[in-house]
Structures are given as C-alpha cells and as structure tokens.
Amino acid sequence: MDQRVSEHAEVLVDWSAQIEAGDDVVVQVDEGAHDLGVAVAAALGERGANLLATYGSDEMTRAYLHGHGDDFDADPAYEKTLYERADSVLILKGRRNTAEGSDVPGERRQAYRRARQEIREARLDTDWVSTQHPTRAMAQQAGMAYDAYREFVYDATLRDWTTLAGEMAQLKELLDAGETVRIVGEGTDLTMSITDRVAVNSAASVAYDSHNLPSGEVFTAPTATEGEVTFDVPMTVDGTRVRDVHLVFEDGEVVDYSAAQGEATIGEVLDTDAGARRLGELGIGMNRGVDRITDNILFDEKMGGTVHLALGRAYDACVPDGAGNDSAVHVDLITDLRESGRLEIDGETVLEAGQFRWEE
Amino acid sequence: MDQRVSEHAEVLVDWSAQIEAGDDVVVQVDEGAHDLGVAVAAALGERGANLLATYGSDEMTRAYLHGHGDDFDADPAYEKTLYERADSVLILKGRRNTAEGSDVPGERRQAYRRARQEIREARLDTDWVSTQHPTRAMAQQAGMAYDAYREFVYDATLRDWTTLAGEMAQLKELLDAGETVRIVGEGTDLTMSITDRVAVNSAASVAYDSHNLPSGEVFTAPTATEGEVTFDVPMTVDGTRVRDVHLVFEDGEVVDYSAAQGEATIGEVLDTDAGARRLGELGIGMNRGVDRITDNILFDEKMGGTVHLALGRAYDACVPDGAGNDSAVHVDLITDLRESGRLEIDGETVLEAGQFRWEE
Numbered sequence A, B: 001m002d003q004r005v006s007e008h009a010e011v012l013v014d015w016s017a018q019i020e021a022g023d024d025v026v027v028q029v030d031e032g033a034h035d036l037g038v039a040v041a042a043a044l045g046e047r048g049a050n051l052l053a054t055y056g057s058d059e060m061t062r063a064y065l066h067g068h069g070d071d072f073d074a075d076p077a078y079e080k081t082l083y084e085r086a087d088s089v090l091i092l093k094g095r096r097n098t099a100e101g102s103d104v105p106g107e108r109r110q111a112y113r114r115a116r117q118e119i120r121e122a123r124l125d126t127d128w129v130s131t132q133h134p135t136r137a138m139a140q141q142a143g144m145a146y147d148a149y150r151e152f153v154y155d156a157t158l159r160d161w162t163t164l165a166g167e168m169a170q171l172k173e174l175l176d177a178g179e180t181v182r183i184v185g186e187g188t189d190l191t192m193s194i195t196d197r198v199a200v201n202s203a204a205s206v207a208y209d210s211h212n213l214p215s216g217e218v219f220t221a222p223t224a225t226e227g228e229v230t231f232d233v234p235m236t237v238d239g240t241r242v243r244d245v246h247l248v249f250e251d252g253e254v255v256d257y258s259a260a261q262g263e264a265t266i267g268e269v270l271d272t273d274a275g276a277r278r279l280g281e282l283g284i285g286m287n288r289g290v291d292r293i294t295d296n297i298l299f300d301e302k303m304g305g306t307v308h309l310a311l312g313r314a315y316d317a318c319v320p321d322g323a324g325n326d327s328a329v330h331v332d333l334i335t336d337l338r339e340s341g342r343l344e345i346d347g348e349t350v351l352e353a354g355q356f357r358w359e360e
Helices: A005-017 A034-047 A058-065 A077-085 A106-115 A118-126 A136-142 A146-157 A161-178 A261-271 B003-016 B034-047 B057-066 B077-085 B107-113 B118-125 B137-140 B144-156 B163-177 B263-270
Strands: A024-030 A049-055 A086-095 A130-134 A180-185 A190-194 A198-204 A217-220 A223-231 A234-238 A240-242 A245-250 A254-260 A280-284 A306-312 A330-336 A341-346 A350-351 B024-030 B050-056 B088-091 B131-134 B181-184 B188-193 B201-204 B217-218 B223-231 B235-237 B241-244 B245-250 B253-258 B279-285 B307-314 B332-335 B343-344 B348-352
Touching: A005 A034, A024 A034, A024 A077, A034 A086, A034 A198, A034 B057, A049 B057, A058 A106, A058 B034, A058 B050, A058 B348, A077 A118, A077 B024, A077 B050, A077 B077, A077 B144, A118 B144, A130 A146, A136 B057, A136 B201, A146 B332, A161 A217, A223 A330, A223 B201, A234 A261, A240 A261, A254 A261, A254 B223, A261 A306, A280 A330, A280 B217, A280 B245, B003 B034, B003 B131, B003 B144, B003 B201, B024 B034, B024 B077, B034 B050, B034 B088, B050 B088, B057 B107, B131 B144, B137 B144, B163 B201, B163 B217, B188 B201, B223 B332, B235 B263, B235 B332, B235 B348, B241 B263, B279 B332
Parallel strands: A024 A049, A024 A086, A086 A130, B024 B050, B024 B088, B088 B131
Antiparallel strands: A049 B050, A180 A190, A180 A341, A190 A223, A198 A217, A217 A280, A223 A245, A234 A240, A245 A254, A280 A306, A306 A330, A341 A350, B181 B188, B181 B343, B188 B223, B201 B217, B217 B279, B223 B245, B235 B241, B245 B253, B279 B307, B307 B332, B343 B348
C-alpha cells in the first residue's frame, strides 16, 4: 500500500480526531475509500479504539431513493442512537462517480435529507472529521491525471499542522482584535465589520473545533457588509456551475447580483430566506499545499492566498453573543487574491498579492 | 446488472426477511457484495423500509486485529444498541479472499469474538438473514469457474421456496412423530433417539425460524446415539481440511474417532467440553439446487440427499423441554447418501440412494 495512505490515516486519527483508547469510533467508508479504510482500521487498532464501519455507497443511496417514495420515516432510532453513543465519526470520502446521484429527483433527495436532520445533528455532536481519499472520479472532476491528483491530495493533507496552526493563530489574533475588514481586487471593494466576533483557527483538528482534513483557514462572521465583490474562482453550487459571480451589498444585504454563468442558481440561493442575502462567513485560506482549484470545496476554500465569503448561516463559534446570521443555506464563494488584490484589517494590509504580512 | 442479482435481493427481502414498510434494517455489505447491496437497497426503498449499511471488510478487520492488543472492550454500547434497536439484519457475504484472516493469531481472534458476545446475541435476536453473493474468491474455494459458480449460487438460491417448504413439511411431520432414526451406509450404521424433539423446517425464511438463504434442510436434535458413522464429504473445520472422519458412539457419546486427514482437529473439537462429544443436530439436506460440494457450509449442508450431524450445541427450537445438549462448539459434518445408503425413521425408509420416499 502507498505509504502516504498510512500517513493520512495517522494524521486523521491522531491530529484531527484525537482518538484515544476506548473511544467508540464510526468509520464511514465510501465506495472508493477502501484502502484508506484499511489504514484507518490499523491505526484505530493500534490506539485501542473501538471500530464500527459503515458503507457510504452512492450507488446504494441512489437505488434506495429511486425505489422509495417521497415520505421517509423521521430519524430512525437505531441509526440516531448509534451516533448519539459514538465518540467520533470519521468520514472517508471517496466517490467513484460524482454524477451518481444526478438522476434522483431533487425533491426526494431533500425529503430524505429533511427526515434525517436529528441523525445529522447527532453526528455533528461527535468529534467528527471528514477527509478525502483520492479516487479517479475526483481526479476527473479536478481535470487532473490520477497520479497527479494523489500528489495534490497528499500535499494538501500531509502538512506540518502544528506549524500551520501557529501561523494561523497570528491571523486569528489580528481578526479578534480588529473591527473592520476591507477586501480590494479586480471588481471587488468590500468592507465589513468584525467587531465583537471571534475567529476560528481551523487547523484540521477537533482540538481547534475544526472538522475537515485538510483544513487550513481562519474564519469569522462579518456584519454590515458594504460594497461590491467578484468571485473569480469557478464553483459548483447545488450541482450547477457558477462563474464570475458579482454581488453588491448595501447595509449588510445583497441588493444586486450577476454572474457570467449560473446567475439563476445564485438568484435561487438569495431568495431562500432573509438570511441568505447576508454574509455568514469570511474565511481566509492559508493552506499552501492547496495550489490549484479542483472543484471540491473541501480543498478549494483552504487555498493559501484566497478569500471566501459565504451567503447564509454563520457558525456559532464566531458569534459569542449568539446573534449570528441565520439561514437554511451556507453557500461559499471564492475570490482569488494570489495574483493581485489585498485584504486589510483596520486599514492595515494583512494579505497582498498572495503574501501574508509575516511571510515577507 | 445481472437480473439474477435483483431476483436474489427480492427473495432475500420478501421471502427470507419478510421486510415491511417502516422496518429498521441493517445491511452488512462485504467487500465483494457491492452489487447485491445495490439491489437490496432498491428493494428496501420499494418496501419503504429504513436502511443503514455497514461494511464487512476482511481487510479492515485483519488490519484492526493486527494493530490491536489482546484486550478488547466488552460489547461497545454504540454497536450493541444499533442491533438491539434494529428489526432486521441482512448479511451479504462476499469475500474477496478467503485467506485474508490467515495471519491473525487465533487467540486474538477469539478474544475479539468473546468480547463481542452480547453484540452477536443482539444480532441473533433480530430477524437476521445471511446470504451469499458469488465472488471470484468463493468460486476459487469451490474449485469452479466464476461463471459456473454464479450459476450454482443462483440455482441454489432462486428456488420455488413455497413448494420446497411444502416438501420439507412432510419430513418434519415424520420426524416429529418418530422416535428413532437410523442411518445406514458405507462405514455407517448409526441409531439415535428423537423422541419428544421438534424438527425445524428450514425454508430460508424467518417465518420458519430459518436464517440462511439458501436453506433447504430439516433438522432436529438427537440423543442416545449408538453405532458408527463415516463423513465422506470433505470439510474445512477451524481452517483445517478434514476428510473421511469416522466416529464411534456408545451411550450417546463419542468413544472413538479417526480421520484420513485432520484427525488432530477433530480431537481438539471433541476435547472442548463434555457436550462436544455428543450430537447437537441431525440435519437432512433437501435443496436440489445444491448439487455439488463447494466447501461452504451455507450450501454444503443443504445439498439434497445428504445428511449432516453436528457435534456440540443443540438448537433451542428443537428441544421443547429445554434440556438440549450444551457446548461451546457446533461443528457440522456431512455424509453423502446420494449414491447409496439410507435413512430410516422408526424402521421405515424415508431416504434411499438420494431419493426421498415421496419423490418415487
């Protein structure tokens, strides 16, 4: 087995999920994630943790949803209790075909999702971590050769996380102390308030309240957004390609929008509820192992030198007074500041043309 | 997908497990059983049942056991509760390498098994059904080409179960009314009592208290065994090949044994405890779809015209007064009456040279 698969498992189990002897661990193994599943099982055995493997099969889910009607039992107790009693859930993503769910009616998928909300919440209440095993399907989605994609995934995942967490702590400190953020770039001049908000140092570990491996971003919850922003990184939103989304904010709300591609999808997102027109997140990517867009938000939003903003729900961790933006959606959009543009905190430039102040 | 895979799933879900809308179903998908998993998911969706898929991976189990020490937590609650709350467990066997566990120390495997006894019992308390998806590894173990092996598996599995259940009911009636069974063949002349015992019509359905698909046997729990028996069907017992096992019974207990191959293994089985020297089961195979030995007990013991006897534990269902033989083991051995030999109940021949009385 590729030595990097074992290293990935070790980082996941030790740094990210902080597994200890006696922990009750659920490992979700996607169809294409078998090899990582074996490496994770070895690591869990060595730590003396307990292991129950579930099978994350897109083909089974599609077949099940095709067969089923639109009425689903709400949160079947046998599955809910499993997650309520688990200490950790490790999600080993590894799809074999990213289009597998493409012919399942959206309404049925949403009905299934709605019926499983408490199960989802029980999972989110554990020390869960989601990670990506490189598959050919994900390489294809990224427009990359399989071998090159594996290289990319491990470069992004097998970081010196302790050092990166230290770097990110500097940015968190600036954001926690700051009052105003301004982002300037081509088609972008946006100002927002971060007064009384707390930034999260997302260092790919539950110890940092960070549940993605890889991670490598610092994020907070802005308010009172004013100005315009252009998201030049192509994204997939609700299964639709969007490109060059342009938003205009007044008094914290989107008052105008356009897009070179996928404009209708952005319109639908904005119309979801009142909170969908406000920002829920400002995130700053700091993972230098992510050096290209691969059409996978787990990686894209962590890219060092990019900034992402999310329409919709704010994370509780950023809002000590509990008055964060509420919405049914949380849609990330990314703007690339690696070539040009800058981010200022209280008038001081922190990121310019892809370089953080402390990198100079 | 092969149409037979869908038919297999339908028989499993409807006839065997009797799944209904709202049932909470756990589906264990082995590494090589993915296609059957997809078909079962479709069938469960159509029935309106709930689905949780677990992953039965020999490679993960081996890696976990290699990493782990010999001390296991007893019956982790998260897994035990899952089975306690489930209505049905469908076990889709499909190994990709039957030797995968060959380098795991036996003591560690046993320690793991012992630590999971309550989990196992919780599973056995559900409407569980175990079935076999044909894999190349299982074809290899059977010494058959993959295509021919698939043919074999579906011939054995896609039976007219209603008709077979009716035929088996005739044999059950004879056994329930009978007092003595005698088996005569080459190297075999064995007599046993079945007075006050109840036979099980194992018709591959939980409705018949039968948990294997395929099934097709009628079994009961004999006592007071006298005489000798030769098991001419080669078997694998505890991972060791045994051949031509010969047992001599006096007063219900084995007093002498020999084997052309694997004699030491038979000796170890007999030395397990006092109950291991007595018979726990007399089973009569009636599945005409099983027409050859494939070194897989799920099929071998169901072969029409064969008789199997098990050393060790008796099934409770056969013993209304609760005084069945007790033992930590239950080891099946098979004698082939298809070519010659006969089985009598109270002096009347019921099976001779492979033909049941009612088949003439």
